[in-house]
Amino acid sequence: MISKLAYVHPDAKLGANVTVEPFACIAGDVVIGDGCWIGPGAVIHDGARIGKGCKIHTAASIACLPQDLKFAGEVTTAEIGDYNDIREYVTISRGTASRGKTVVGDHNLIMAYVHIAHDDVVGNHCVIANRVSLAGEVEVGDWCVIGGHVAVHQWVRIGAHAMVQGGALVGKDIPPYVIVRNDTLRFAGINKIGLSRRGFTPQRIGEIHDACRILFQSGLNYLAGCEEVERQIPQSDDRDALLQFIRSSQRGIIKPYAADAEKA
Structure with missing residues (x-):
């Protein structure tokens, strides 16, 4: 009509x-x-x-x-x-x-x-x-959740299954599967609930968690972290998507996890 x-x-x-x-x-x-x-x-x-x-x-x-x-x-x-x-x-x-x-x-x-x-x-x-x-x-992957009032800089990439907390100012690439804090633009964990809702098995989620722990919580720089992930985490499409995203970043990747973000 x-x-x-x-x-x-x-x-x-x-x-x-x-x-x-x-x-x-x-x-x-x-x-x-x-x-x-x-x-x-x-x-x-x-x-x-x-x-x-x-x-x-x-x-x-x-x-x-x-x-x-x-x-x-x-x-x-x-x-x-x-x-x-x-x-x-x-x-x-x-x-x-x-x-x-x-x-x-x-x-x-x-x-x-x-x-x-x-x-x-x-x-x-x-x-x-x-x-x-x-x-x-800007590129936004599948199954992303972007909270209200987020501003994303030109050319930034947000990987699949990522979640960005409301109010964030995003100037760096956000890898797949992760949650990003809105105050410091730091890694805040993996999007475990979202992945589970989308049918990811506990084993897949566990391997993604282990890979992100190495990348964002070990203190290694990201290129060294990618190599360590390849040594420790079994090959899978999820692992390879995460590593390829980080290695191909042109704008740089979000900051790693910090227990005291104000001090970091």
């Missing part, structure tokens, strides 16, 4: 059973999949590619122009996957010449006032809480 009070450009491609509520605005270079709901006052700009079953709530803005002084009007996209719940006043910019597209995967909950900037890549099954701001070219 398309409300008579909404504007839908004749060139826009809408799938079956799409609902467009009053005062929504949909531009011409737009594709929206089956079963989507576009809420009152939402704006879907040129370059939006939205999968099926998504809910775009009141006054959200999808594929808006990048907030980047280098942007020169190039044709780019914002690609949103399936079954995302994008809440009120969320802004998702389209890409720039850097990557050409901003990407949000499937089954994400993106809460009110979140900003996802140009060329970001957000995985699947993430929860991004109210007023989180992701700067340009």
